[in-house]
Amino acid sequence: SAVISQKPSRDICQRGTSLTIQCQVDSQVTMMFWYRQQPGQSLTLIATANQGSEATYESGFVIDKFPISRPNLTFSTLTVSNMSPEDSSIYLCSIFGQYMNTEAFFGQGTRLTVV
Amino acid sequence: AQSVAQPEDQVNVAEGNPLTVKCTYSVSGNPYLFWYVQYPNRGLQFLLKYITGDNLVKGSYGFEAEFNKSQTSFHLKKPSALVSDSALYFCAVRDGGSTLGRLYFGRGTQLTVWP
Numbered sequence: 001s002a003v004i005s006q007k008p009s010r011d012i013c014q015r016g017t018s019l020t021i022q023c024q025v026d027s028q029v030t031m032m033f034w035y036r037q038q039p040g041q042s043l044t045l046i047a048t049a050n051q052g053s054e055a056t057y058e059s060g061f062v063i064d065k066f067p068i069s070r071p072n073l074t075f076s077t078l079t080v081s082n083m084s085p086e087d088s089s090i091y092l093c094s095i096f097g098q099y100m101n102t103e104a105f106f107g108q109g110t111r112l113t114v115v
Numbered sequence: 116a117q118s119v120a121q122p123e124d125q126v127n128v129a130e131g132n133p134l135t136v137k138c139t140y141s142v143s144g145n146p147y148l149f150w151y152v153q154y155p156n157r158g159l160q161f162l163l164k165y166i167t168g169d170n171l172v173k174g175s176y177g178f179e180a181e182f183n184k185s186q187t188s189f190h191l192k193k194p195s196a197l198v199s200d201s202a203l204y205f206c207a208v209r210d211g212g213s214t215l216g217r218l219y220f221g222r223g224t225q226l227t228v229w230p
Contacts, residue, residue, distance in 0.1 A: 006158075031216050033216070033217065041222065042220045042221060042222040042223055043159075043205070043218075043220045045217055045218075092158060092159070094218075096216055103149055103161045103164050104149070104161075104207075105161070106151075106159040106160075108158040109157070111156070
């Protein structure tokens with residue numbers, strides 16, 4: 001199984017500011033995924049980040065609000081920009097194992113509270 | 116379109132009794148099915164998966180799930196529940212024929228096992 005380190009684990013931020021979440025994996029992976037879990041809700045995919053290309057965003061998510069970097073095959077960042085209380089959620093990064101038929105692995109998540 | 120339904124927001128069982136957490140799915144290709152568990156302030160932990168083969172799959176912590184193609188279901192079961200099983204459970208599906216790799220999650224079922 002992969003080891004995924006996600007930082008910070010939690011943060012409380014002022015509205016209008018930005019927070020960058022980091023995700024470090026102990027092995028090289030082609031795709032990394034960023035999910036949002038709003039309070040009491042399921043996980044919603046924000047975007048898929050491939051190394052060497054721009055991230056692919058899901059409907060309802062835009063690059064200006066959630067810019068993503070993928071500088072190499074083991075690291076990615078997600079920034080939540082110009083935050084509002086509605087952005088209060090748990091944000092998780094995820095990867096698949098070596099083969100496409102393996103399960104996904106998740107970071108511990110970043111619990112963001114916007115005040 | 117891919118989707119997952121978990122019809123019960125909450126399941127309550129007494130310790131020692133069998134438990135079932137229900138999941139039905141819709142996928143355009145071959146279903147890859149997964150169960151994850153989330154404890155408070157933790158990321159998602161993988162429990163078990165169905166890719167191919169036997170319809171009954173066994174996973175971590177004594178959990179098992181049965182794939183039923185005709186009913187498009189993948190219910191999670193455990194013969195004897197423990198108080199420590201109390202957590203939030205997510206069912207997820209992938210289209211096995213897709214290289215995109217994204218997961219579609221149900222809304223989650225909160226399992227409470229009382230002593």
